[in-house]
Amino acid sequence: MGLVMPNPGTIIWMIIIFAIVLFILKKFAWKPILNALKDREESIANALNSAEEAKKEVAGLKADNEKIIAEARREKDAILKEAKELKDRIVAEAKEKAAQEAQKTIDEARQQIDAEKTAAINTIKKQVAELSVMIAEKVIKKELAGKGEQEKMVDGLIDDIKLN
Amino acid sequence: MLKLSKSYVITVAFLFFSIGTLFAQHTNEENHAGASESHAAESHQEEFSAGDFVIDHVSDSYDWHITSWGETHISIPLPVILYSKHPELHDGKAFHVFMSSKFHHGHDAYNGFKISTSEEFKGKIVELDAHGHELEKPIDLSITKAVAGVFVSVILLFWLLLATARSAKRNKGKAPSGVQNLLEPIILFIRDEVAKPAIGEHKYEKFMPFLLSLFFFILINNFMGLIPIIPFGANVTGNISVTMVLALFTFAITTINGNKHYWKEIYWPDVPVWLKFPLFPLMQVVEFSGMLTKPFVLMVRLFANMLAGHLIVMVFVSLIFVFGGLFGPAVGLGASPVSIAFSVFILLLDVLVSFIQAYVFTLLSALYFGMATSDHH
Numbered sequence: 001m002g003l004v005m006p007n008p009g010t011i012i013w014m015i016i017i018f019a020i021v022l023f024i025l026k027k028f029a030w031k032p033i034l035n036a037l038k039d040r041e042e043s044i045a046n047a048l049n050s051a052e053e054a055k056k057e058v059a060g061l062k063a064d065n066e067k068i069i070a071e072a073r074r075e076k077d078a079i080l081k082e083a084k085e086l087k088d089r090i091v092a093e094a095k096e097k098a099a100q101e102a103q104k105t106i107d108e109a110r111q112q113i114d115a116e117k118t119a120a121i122n123t124i125k126k127q128v129a130e131l132s133v134m135i136a137e138k139v140i141k142k143e144l145a146g147k148g149e150q151e152k153m154v155d156g157l158i159d160d161i162k163l164n
Numbered sequence: 165m166l167k168l169s170k171s172y173v174i175t176v177a178f179l180f181f182s183i184g185t186l187f188a189q190h191t192n193e194e195n196h197a198g199a200s201e202s203h204a205a206e207s208h209q210e211e212f213s214a215g216d217f218v219i220d221h222v223s224d225s226y227d228w229h230i231t232s233w234g235e236t237h238i239s240i241p242l243p244v245i246l247y248s249k250h251p252e253l254h255d256g257k258a259f260h261v262f263m264s265s266k267f268h269h270g271h272d273a274y275n276g277f278k279i280s281t282s283e284e285f286k287g288k289i290v291e292l293d294a295h296g297h298e299l300e301k302p303i304d305l306s307i308t309k310a311v312a313g314v315f316v317s318v319i320l321l322f323w324l325l326l327a328t329a330r331s332a333k334r335n336k337g338k339a340p341s342g343v344q345n346l347l348e349p350i351i352l353f354i355r356d357e358v359a360k361p362a363i364g365e366h367k368y369e370k371f372m373p374f375l376l377s378l379f380f381f382i383l384i385n386n387f388m389g390l391i392p393i394i395p396f397g398a399n400v401t402g403n404i405s406v407t408m409v410l411a412l413f414t415f416a417i418t419t420i421n422g423n424k425h426y427w428k429e430i431y432w433p434d435v436p437v438w439l440k441f442p443l444f445p446l447m448q449v450v451e452f453s454g455m456l457t458k459p460f461v462l463m464v465r466l467f468a469n470m471l472a473g474h475l476i477v478m479v480f481v482s483l484i485f486v487f488g489g490l491f492g493p494a495v496g497l498g499a500s501p502v503s504i505a506f507s508v509f510i511l512l513l514d515v516l517v518s519f520i521q522a523y524v525f526t527l528l529s530a531l532y533f534g535m536a537t538s539d540h541h
Contacts, residue, residue, distance in 0.1 A: 003223055009304040010405035013311045018409055021318055021381060026373035029325040034372060036332035043337050
């Protein structure tokens with residue numbers, strides 16, 4: 001029954017050998033290996049975390065960029081709008097001014113015309129009056145040979161003068 | 165677990181079956197030899213005894229046998245270390261160290277010591293009294309083939325793992341390289357699939373060095389046992405003394421680390437008091453024997469699996485000579501391709517078994533540690 005009976009000598013040797021194996025491997029093999037594994041796992045986890053963070057940061061930057069672009073666009077639109085308004089206003093003002101100017105010119109012209117017309121009418125009136133006086137003189141000179149006729153004439157003239 | 169125990173039962177059944185038959189052959193041979201004393205020397209050479217052949221290959225010995233050619237045995241002698249209780253029989257000295265070559269392959273006695281051929285002590289060194297009769301076994305601390313095999317494996321193990329450790333130090337925080345690539349997946353497997361689930365996230369670290377050492381020690385010895393070229397091929401993990409020591413270490417660590425909860429589970433489990441009292445002494449006995457059965461089963465499982473692998477390979481090889489002896493050399497030659505094919509198949513199966521047994525031993529040890537240190541169910 002050699003096979004299934006433990007042999008004390010072998011057992012003693014095995015205990016010594018296995019204890020030494022345990023001690024040496026624990027101290028010189030497993031410690032560095034397990035530490036290295038742990039370190040690497042941690043560094044990988046850290047790297048993944050920081051990559052995730054960087055990704056988030058990039059996403060944030062992208063959002064910021066978009067915001068800035070949108071703002072710029074909005075500003076551009078506002079500026080354009082303002083410029084357009086300004087242009088419209090200027091044009092409108094210019095138009096108004098021109099119209100006013102034209103109106104003013106027309107008014108002045110009209111006033112001048114009116115004035116000149118009045119002056120002309122006055123002149124004509126004066127001339128007509130002079131002419132009338134001359135005519136009346138002549139007529140009177142001719143007609144007023146008699147006294148009755150003169151009076152008749154004067155009356156008639158006075159009546160007539162109510163024209164105008 | 166069910167699958168495992170099933171394969172275990174099959175293996176053990178096969179083992180006992182094979183040992184039974186082999187021993188039967190073996191004793192027949194012995195009786196036969198004893199009956200015709202004068203004929204024995206010749207018939208031993210001529211007749212092939214499959215039982216002796218197989219058992220010799222798997223059992224421990226005092227020298228490392230390489231080959232025999234006719235009468236010439238070529239083997240590496242190993243140191244024999246003995247402490248005798250009868251110094252008067254051995255030149256007055258109690259402590260003896262000499263090489264096993266002094267026995268001339270078991271044929272000669274040396275200084276009052278002899279490798280026994282008797283039924284009781286077969287294969288072991290015994291002391292002879294003044295008349296040349298076998299007296300008793302001395303305290304035997306010899307470096308036997310199994311111990312020498314362990315030395316070889318341990319040197320390999322140190323070389324492999326210290327190289328890995330060096331490489332781990334060199335590549336701190338960098339990608340692994342070289343032998344580190346080979347071993348790291350296994351180490352991670354033991355850590356993440358065995359230790360962490362069995363022991364728990366917080367306590368596993370303490371047991372990692374032992375579990376890893378155990379796994380690699382068993383694995384490398386299993387593999388070395390499969391390589392049939394010297395200095396490998398010693399049947400180390402198929403030696404019950406070796407597996408016994410491994411199981412004892414697991415047992416010791418379990419017992420030392422057993423917490424209050426573990427011992428309470430054994431001696432004062434959480435069952436109602438009225439139920440406890442009629443059965444209490446019996447339960448304690450059962451629980452206590454369970455504590456001892458665990459390492460015992462570890463010991464037997466590894467031993468039986470590895471021994472069975474070796475036995476089957478040797479049986480298939482010996483079939484060639486059995487056929488040759490029964491029906492002539494031509495039949496033996498004809499049977500050899502089949503035998504070799506089967507042996508190769510079993511060897512490949514043994515590679516798988518080597519992994520599985522190392523894994524199972526480690527896993528169960530981890531489970532026992534987990535039980536010893538758990539705080540609750």
